[in-house]
Amino acid sequence: MAIASAGFRELRLDGMSRNFGAHNALKEISLTVQRGEFIALLGPSGCGKSTALNCLAGLLSLSDGAIWLDEKRIDTLKPEERGFGMVFQNYALFPHMSVRRNVGFGLQMSGVPKAEIERRVDEALNVVRLTSQGAKLPGQLSGGQQQRVAIARAIAVEPPLVLMDEPLSNLDAKLRLEMRAEIRRIHRLLGSATIYVTHDQDEALSLADRIVVLRDGEVRQIGTPQDLYRRPLHADVAEFMGFRNAIQGRLVRREGEEVEVDCGFAGAIRGQAVDVAGDRVVVAIRPADLVPMADGPIHAEVTGLEYRGEGYYGTATEPGGAELYFRTDAPLGVGAAVQLGAPAERTLVYAAGGVG
Incomplete structure (x- = not known):
């Protein structure tokens, strides 16, 4: 099962930069992400990883550089026009809506026909193994289940890229380990690319195909988990x-x-x-x-x-x-x-x- 856009081959960051006044939060980030890749942005608080994710999502504009999806430049597009899925740290679920309505909300706002919404919601809930929980409210679910609802909402839009901003930080240690395995399983099933922000080296090592280490808004090293673990360059x-x-x-x-x-x-x-x-x-x-x-x-x-x-x-x-x-x-x-x-x-x- 591959939900990602059929024509998607690669995402390219070309000198992506973001300034807040005199502060350079991101400094000429360049990276090519292949379809199917799992990329972790790793670094301490304030290193620029969440800023990078928000620039990719379109929640922040670039000060310089460009973002390309195949041959199409997308940094000039609005967030909803990019078609990416976003999973937040705090889940951002509507507490008064059922699981099904939460998962289908973005599709409804985009004017997707009702029958297609139902099909995509069914498919997304099946992927995250929550088919039987569709009628419940978020407050009736465990933390791990709520996070899976957030992932289902992100993948229901059939995105070429899923962006995850420290999605496991609010879970206890046991759930974090369980959800790591779930996130990796879902990523493989989708066939899309995932960019995952974390400050936890164990998360990055266990999940990513490649890790991008950031410090003070700059890329310090890009490599496989084995590269980063065995031989950090700096x-x-x-x-x-x-x-x-x-x-x-x-x-x-x-x-x-x-x-x-x-x-x-x-x-x-x-x-x-x-x-x-x-x-x-x-x-x-x-x-x-x-x-x-x-x-x-x-x-x-x-x-x-x-x-x-x-x-x-x-x-x-x-x-x-x-x-x-x-x-x-x-x-x-x-x-x-x-x-x-x-x-x-x-x-x-x-x-x-x-x-x-």
Whole structure:
């Protein structure tokens, strides 16, 4: 079943920019999205991801650049003329209308014949597995069901593109996991493209075909989930992708990508050079990779520990005062001395100044 427009091949953002006075909220965003692709816009609050989505939807005009759907320029069109589906964070359902009326509302406002509205509503409710709930009011549904109604409303217009703005942020942890699987299933079923805004790296990694990392209105990296997870190209991207340990140091040896860094510890830290220009560098390590080792170069004192099922995650302070995040299989006590290290192949090194 493919609801998306038959002629749709690609969406192209060509230098899309948006200014609010002197503030550049989006700076020349360029991206090509193929039909059937799931794209996640990922970044911290204020990075421009929701602004980008609103520009795509037509809720904000561009300050510069263009948006193309195949050979047709669409940034000059009104929101309703673009034919995109939009799923909001707060569902935006009409509480006094039944599920069926909510799903068909946009079609009714567009003047679609009644019989066609009924067909599309039936199809959309079937896709989101809510066929038996059509007569209920939104308030009679769970949070996850309400979000599925919002998705059904978005896909009932048979859009070439579905835009989702942090749609799972109001759900509890269990429902978020369930709805991730549902959203991915629905996306595959539709055959349209999806652009999904999130600040949650786990959501982006689990859902997207490609991830676009934004920071201060600029694209920092575009890649597959595997690309972003294994090898962030910049220190700020690494920080956002879970490399919580950012340790300043000085490059003392380099052979190709293999480097050694003096961070003032008992021994040098070995790692992989990713974006290194001079000898002042920052070493990036995920907490899961920083573990106790008999010959670990980092001598530290445990300051906290919590159990997470597969092991313990803790904090430790090294003599210079920096706080580090590590994993251990042993229930270490607060105040215990520990030597920490990480595999060189999972330790990434960047030019200093790229984090924070």
